[in-house]
Amino acid sequence: MNIVAAEKISIWIDGCPILRELSFSAQAGEFIGLIGPNGSGKSTLLRMVAGLTPPSSGQLKILGRPIAEYKSKQLARIIGYVPQDTSIDFDFSVREIVLMGRHPHLSRFGSERQLDRIMAQKAMQQTTTLHLADRMATTLSGGQRQMVLIAKALAQDPQLLLLDEPISALDIRYQLYVLELMRKLTGKGITAMAALHDLNLAARFCDRLVLLHQGEILSMGKPDEVLTPDIIQKAYDVHANVSIDPLLGALTVTALGERNDFTHHNFH
Numbered sequence: 450m451n452i453v454a455a456e457k458i459s460i461w462i463d464g465c466p467i468l469r470e471l472s473f474s475a476q477a478g479e480f481i482g483l484i485g486p487n488g489s490g491k492s493t494l495l496r497m498v499a500g501l502t503p504p505s506s507g508q509l510k511i512l513g514r515p516i517a518e519y520k521s522k523q524l525a526r527i528i529g530y531v532p533q534d535t536s537i538d539f540d541f542s543v544r545e546i547v548l549m550g551r552h553p554h555l556s557r558f559g560s561e562r563q564l565d566r567i568m569a570q571k572a573m574q575q576t577t578t579l580h581l582a583d584r585m586a587t588t589l590s591g592g593q594r595q596m597v598l599i600a601k602a603l604a605q606d607p608q609l610l611l612l613d614e615p616i617s618a619l620d621i622r623y624q625l626y627v628l629e630l631m632r633k634l635t636g637k638g639i640t641a642m643a644a645l646h647d648l649n650l651a652a653r654f655c656d657r658l659v660l661l662h663q664g665e666i667l668s669m670g671k672p673d674e675v676l677t678p679d680i681i682q683k684a685y686d687v688h689a690n691v692s693i694d695p696l697l698g699a700l701t702v703t704a705l706g707e708r709n710d711f712t713h714h715n716f717h
């Protein structure tokens with residue numbers, strides 16, 4: 450069954466088209482990478498699937514049901530969303546923030562149960578943030594904040610994870626760690642959609658890529674179907690070399706530049 454099914458979705462903001470006639474779906478256990486230049490609509494698409502920005506037209510279904518039919522708490526039991534902006538202004542400990550991920554599962558005035566504390570603990574373990582549990586969130590580094598917000602989304606125990614540039618503040622080790630974690634989770638049937646700027650990591654870890662360009666889907670499919678020099682040129686206005694990494698067997702994109710005379714420049 451489709452976890453997400455979007456049909457001819459458009460979003461207009463202040464009279465401007467931001468997303469245009471998008472149709473796509475995500476199945477159980479899929480890891481979908483959302484790629485595309487700055488301002489192409491990745492965050493808007495994720496916010497729309499998260500139920501935060503309603504489509505202006507078209508049909509969006511989550512688990513086969515139109516998104517407008519869900520109450521926000523019902524949606525929060527299904528969807529974990531990690532925004533691009535990971536600033537945390539309020540003075541709570543990391544443990545308290547991760548526990549907030551359990552709120553959709555609590556009864557109206559219910560306090561946390563043992564299960565909620567166990568789930569929060571597990572989410573902190575999965576994201577290697579357990580050692581930060583008693584720290585105030587306002588004192589964390591950018592990368593630590595990003596991991597804590599991923600932990601909060603995991604504590605939600607969602608069927609669908611929406612991650613807006615989840616590795617943008619992480620060092621290379623933790624970039625791989627988070628993407629490997631997503632693969633483990635999707636291996637267990639969770640669906641993940643992540644906006645990513647690193648095309649190599651997107652190609653290496655995602656099952657499918659959706660390439661946005663000016664609010665439209667320019668290309669969608671397996672990484673080697675989407676990341677061709679022609680399509681990269683159309684989307685980013687950059688010449689690129691696409692090869693297979695001999696060690697990983699994964700597709701590798703090397704951006705050469707706006708012009709195609711890179712080697713000529715470098716060897717003189």
Ligand SMILES: Nc1ncnc2c1ncn2[C@@H]1O[C@H](COP(=O)(O)OP(=O)(O)OP(=O)(O)O)[C@@H](O)[C@H]1O
Nearest residue numbers: 462463467485486487488489490491492493494533
């Ligand atoms: N609330 C808003 N009001 C006006 N324009 C908006 C609003 N939100 C987004 N936009 C515009 O919609 C377009 C898509 O923005 P979006 O943040 O979805 O792109 P993105 O692909 O996530 O970009 P980036 O890679 O830079 O994060 C941009 O041109 C942006 O300026």
